[in-house]
Amino acid sequence: MTHKVLIMIPAYNEEKTVGEVVKSTKALYPDFEVIVIDDGSADRTVENAKEAGASVVSLPFHCGGGVVIQVGYRISAMHNFDYTVKIDADGQHKPEEIPKLLNPLIQGEADIVAGSRYLTLSNNNHDSFVRDGGRVFSSTVASSLWDGIEVTDITSGMRAWSRKAIQTLLSVYTERKSVEDSVFWLHETFIAAKKNLRQKEVPIEVLPRSHGKSKSFSRVKMLLYPIRLFTTLIEEAFS
Secondary structure, three states, X not given: OOOOEEEEEEEOOOOOOHHHHHHHXXXXXXXXXXXXXXXXXXXXXXXXXXXXXXXXXXXXXXXXXXXXXXXXXXXXXXXXXXEEEEOOOOOOEOHXXXXXXXXXXXXXXXXXXXXXXXXXXXXXXXXXXXXXXXXXXXXXXXXXXXXXXXXXXXXXXXXXXXXXXXXXXXXXXXXXOOOOHHHHHHHHHHHHHHOOOOEEXXXXXXXXXXXXXXXXXXXXXHHHHHHHHHHHHHHHHHO
């Protein structure tokens, strides 16, 4: 049986890398649908993505990562994809590792699968000590405070969902206020746990950025992250 798979690639001013990410992904998985969701880029992200062979959905202005992800969910639901995978446009995620995320879904072991850089035997993590420590801390806190959640890399952006997971999450997001990008995955992890969606992590390697800087964790966002972390934990614990 052939599964209908969507690869969504959010992108915001990633003209230098998005083309190669699309080309390598399409070369490996010619039967998968590859869609770049452009978050109001001001450079050649859209043109380069199209030239590489991707379908492109462009937002009218910069909306932020959380909105872009939900747009991807809606595209997946509207077109009845069996499975949806997200990789970044900056080249940090390796397309050849996509089957690691899809296999647990296809085998019925999980509804949501996240890649973790901390499950590999050789952890070639290229982030700063502060950012790395923040990830480990938030993952540990989430795992200890919520029964049924065991995560090592709660901010990981390389993820995959079953159709059931997409439909369940969309039903929640239509009723919730927007979530700040830096804690989006933390929120979603708790939502999924409340909805009894099975979550699983698989080991992946995250490559260093070759161009530009992270859009999700600016210096200001890193300083505010501890506050947002604990606010999120309190909101989810009592909601």
